Amino acid sequence: MRSRLSLKTALVFLFLFLLLTLSLFRHQSVRQASDVQTTSVSQIQFIKAIAPIVQKAAKAYGVKPSIIIGQAALETNYGNSLLAKKYHNLFSLKASDGQEKVTLLQKIYSSKGWTTRSEDFVIYSNYSESIYDYLLALKNGRFWDEELYRQLVSGQTYVDDAKALQEYYFSSDSDYATKLSKVIKDNKLERYDK
Structure with a gap:
């Protein structure tokens, strides 16, 4: 009788332990997608690293490299x-079914103000995959209206393109076009459009 009682007690403790462990995993802190990582790469090094890839990809898709480099x-x-x-995702692209993904927190602005929610983001092997997938998503209207791609292809200046991005994609940030144009201007990114 005593060994049965011990077995029941052990099973109850095991069940409680597993329940507690699962609860801890479920409530494990999810990191912010925008968390800054310590790195030795400067702004100039980052731009130089992605510029040749963006130039080649942007030419194939008819989009100005300055706008893509600036966005990244x-x-x-x-x-x-x-x-x-860590995940080589330069444009905060959300994962679709079948894509390798990571769940991170992201700040989103809505009519109720800023909120934070969990999002599944695509994991890429390198920056090139991220750049080409972003341009393909733009062209196919995968995440946005196809009109955005047409605007980016036909825009006369990077300022026009920045405004189109704000209107179609970043409308929750009323300063997005200004911020993007400043990044492009400050880093003289329009030189990559030639």
Whole structure:
């Protein structure tokens, strides 16, 4: 009788232990996609690293390299965000079914103000994959209206393109076009459009 009682007690403790462990895993802290990572890469080094890839890809898609380089720099704090540094995702692209993904927190602005929510982001092997996937998503209207791609292809200046991005994609940030244009101007990124 005593060994049965011990077995029941052991099973109850085992069950409680497993329940507690699962609860801890479920509530494990999820990191912010924008968390800054310590890195020795400067702004100039980041731009030089992605510029040749962006130039080749942007030419194939008919988009100005300056706008794509500027977006990558702005989105990732020049490659210093967790999402960029560890997962090579330069444009905060959300994962679709079948894509390798990581769940991170992201700040989102809505009519109710800033909120933070968990998002599944695509994991890329390198920056090239991220750049080409972003341009393909733009062209195919995968995440946004296809009109955005048409605007980016036909825009006369990077300022026009920045405004189109704000209107179609970053409308929750009323300063997005200004911020993006400043990154492009400050880093003289329009030189990559030639």
